[in-house]
Amino acid sequence: MSWCDLTKGRRGRFSAPVLLAAVAASAPAFAGAPPGATACTGCHGPAALDTAIPSLDAHAAADIVDQMQAFRTGQRDATVMGRIAKGFSDEETRAIAEWLAQPEAARHAEP
Amino acid sequence: MPSRRAVLGVAAASVAAAAFPLPQLRAQARPRVVVIGGGFAGASCARALKQMDRDLAVTLVEPEAAYVACPFSNTVLAGLRGIEAQTFGYDGLGDVGLIRKRAVAVDAERGRVRLNDGTNIDYARLVLAPGIELNFDALPGYDAAAAEIMPHAWKAGPQTLLLRDQLAAIQDGGTVILSAPANPFRCPPGPYERASLIAHYLKTSKPRSKLIILDAKDAFSKQRLFEAAWQELYPGLIEWVPLSAGGQVTEVDAATRTFVTEFGSHKADVASVIPPQRAGAIAQVAGVADQTGWCPIDPVTFESQLRPGIHVIGDAAIGGAMPKSAFSANAQAKACAAAVAALLREREPTQPKLINTCYSLVAPDYGISIAGVYQPRDGLLAEVEGAGGTSPLDAAKEVRELEAAYAEDWFRTITSEVFG
Ligand SMILES: Cc1cc2nc3c(=O)[nH]c(=O)nc-3n(C[C@H](O)[C@H](O)[C@H](O)COP(=O)(O)OP(=O)(O)OC[C@H]3O[C@@H](n4cnc5c(N)ncnc54)[C@H](O)[C@@H]3O)c2cc1C
Numbered sequence: 001m002s003w004c005d006l007t008k009g010r011r012g013r014f015s016a017p018v019l020l021a022a023v024a025a026s027a028p029a030f031a032g033a034p035p036g037a038t039a040c041t042g043c044h045g046p047a048a049l050d051t052a053i054p055s056l057d058a059h060a061a062a063d064i065v066d067q068m069q070a071f072r073t074g075q076r077d078a079t080v081m082g083r084i085a086k087g088f089s090d091e092e093t094r095a096i097a098e099w100l101a102q103p104e105a106a107r108h109a110e111p
Numbered sequence: 112m113p114s115r116r117a118v119l120g121v122a123a124a125s126v127a128a129a130a131f132p133l134p135q136l137r138a139q140a141r142p143r144v145v146v147i148g149g150g151f152a153g154a155s156c157a158r159a160l161k162q163m164d165r166d167l168a169v170t171l172v173e174p175e176a177a178y179v180a181c182p183f184s185n186t187v188l189a190g191l192r193g194i195e196a197q198t199f200g201y202d203g204l205g206d207v208g209l210i211r212k213r214a215v216a217v218d219a220e221r222g223r224v225r226l227n228d229g230t231n232i233d234y235a236r237l238v239l240a241p242g243i244e245l246n247f248d249a250l251p252g253y254d255a256a257a258a259e260i261m262p263h264a265w266k267a268g269p270q271t272l273l274l275r276d277q278l279a280a281i282q283d284g285g286t287v288i289l290s291a292p293a294n295p296f297r298c299p300p301g302p303y304e305r306a307s308l309i310a311h312y313l314k315t316s317k318p319r320s321k322l323i324i325l326d327a328k329d330a331f332s333k334q335r336l337f338e339a340a341w342q343e344l345y346p347g348l349i350e351w352v353p354l355s356a357g358g359q360v361t362e363v364d365a366a367t368r369t370f371v372t373e374f375g376s377h378k379a380d381v382a383s384v385i386p387p388q389r390a391g392a393i394a395q396v397a398g399v400a401d402q403t404g405w406c407p408i409d410p411v412t413f414e415s416q417l418r419p420g421i422h423v424i425g426d427a428a429i430g431g432a433m434p435k436s437a438f439s440a441n442a443q444a445k446a447c448a449a450a451v452a453a454l455l456r457e458r459e460p461t462q463p464k465l466i467n468t469c470y471s472l473v474a475p476d477y478g479i480s481i482a483g484v485y486q487p488r489d490g491l492l493a494e495v496e497g498a499g500g501t502s503p504l505d506a507a508k509e510v511r512e513l514e515a516a517y518a519e520d521w522f523r524t525i526t527s528e529v530f531g
Contacts, residue, residue: 035462036464039442042521045528049524079502079513079514086484087483087495088484
């Protein structure tokens with residue numbers, strides 16, 4: 001999928017479904033990030049950085065959901081995560097967790 | 112919606128295009144997004160655009176060879192770290208095209224940016240991320256020359272080192288005065304973190320000295336936490352003078368390092384003036400700043416409310432409830448990149464949700480934080496109710512230590528995300 005194809009689509013009879021399908025095939029996972037997901041990486045970096053703030057690399061979606069719930073209810077001690085987890089619904093949390101858990105998610109600045 | 116020509120990024124080639132077979136010509140013409148300013152907002156946005164849609168051509172315009180970060184620059188003032196730890200090059204930007212020039216004009220009608228060497232770049236969409244400019248019109252006596260005597264150090268770099276050296280040179284028993292402006296300004300807790308770390312330096316090196324904060328406000332970010340910590344760590348050392356007690360500075364005299372307020376004047380041995388601010392000059396030139404000096408934006412796409420096709424992110428934008436922080440700048444940059452990538456594909460941008468977390472160091476091993484979650488509401492970025500807030504007032508020492516460690520690691524993580 002290139003911009004050339006896009007242009008052709010436009011010059012002929014352009015239809016949205018064709019464009020969307022093409023985009024889905026070409027765009028890296030980062031593009032499909034659900035609301036809130038891209039903000040996580042401001043603090044949670046790649047495992048290689050080895051910081052006191054845990055990396056989210058290689059976590060299963062279900063684990064992330066459980067942790068977020070534990071933060072939200074105060075069951076798990078936190079500095080800032082309790083305050084942040086309260087800002088997301090169950091549904092939003094699940095979507096973010098699933099996105100974060102994708103192995104191919106280009107979350108760490110790999111162009 | 113962008114115009115068709117803008118989407119295709121062929122505005123410049125459109126005349127020639129009529130004479131040649133279209134497909135070949137347009138095969139090379141990928142939509143170009145130009146990002147002005149390589150700080151936390153602009154560099155993040157440029158990288159995120161490439162990650163989100165590698166078919167976009169992304170150009171970052173930034174005149175400086177290296178970026179000197181403000182977060183943690185207060186530790187440099189206190190002699191706790193060197194400026195090298197604050198300095199980042201642009202080698203890690205990958206496929207982003209970097210142009211080491213200053214943008215001097217924007218032609219929004221034609222989708223064109225002019226650089227200081229006279230060259231022009233066409234864009235399908237423009238992202239402006241110039242940060243702040245010090246508003247030298249707003250405080251009588253304070254201009255670029257006065258800043259060489261009474262440093263603002265509100266853009267990190269030579270100003271930071273100047274203030275550090277002045278602090279290192281004062282006698283024990285000297286008086287340090289900081290002035291803080293009215294809202295809004297870059298980094299709401301910054302002046303108080305600065306006061307704290309200078310107090311730490313004075314307490315350990317020049318314990319008979321004193322620090323006064325002259326404030327144009329009656330309340331400030333994380334106030335109760337800062338005040339409790341000052342009482343505990345620096346009793347009698349810091350005096351905060353709020354607006355209602357005559358804290359607003361109306362004029363300064365650099366020759367004598369004097370701050371004039373409505374209630375009298377104060378002479379300092381070391382003076383740091385944090386003056387009123389506004390969006391970087393290019394925002395005014397491009398016509399995206401309003402009479403407040405800041406840039407109104409659509410909270411979903413960050414597109415200017417004044418000039419279509421131009422998006423504004425970071426400190427220059429009116430972020431609603433979001434503070435002017437590096438964290439906000441980075442979060443906004445990623446949301447804006449997603450919106451720009453969607454608009455160029457003629458897709459509906461999704462409603463973003465943003466986070467901000469700001470850590471402040473009160474001492475090297477004593478951190479406090481404020482966090483918030485934001486979403487578009489009534490045309491602004493509004494706080495998600497029930498979320499966010501500050502560190503607890505009664506936290507144990509270990510928690511303060513942990514927040515100090517997190518502060519440092521947040522800085523490492525975010526700068527690696529922004530600059531590679
Ligand atoms: C003392 C201090 C402490 C701080 N601590 C924190 C903290 O702990 N946490 C936090 O989150 N935030 C902190 N901040 C705030 C943070 O520094 C800013 O919010 C952040 O830098 C804003 O990013 P920006 O990209 O909008 O602007 P900037 O970082 O200022 O970047 C703007 C860039 O644009 C370039 N530019 C400007 N005009 C042009 C032009 N015409 N053409 C091309 N390029 C141009 C500039 O050279 C610059 O590189 C602190 C600030 C200060 C002053």
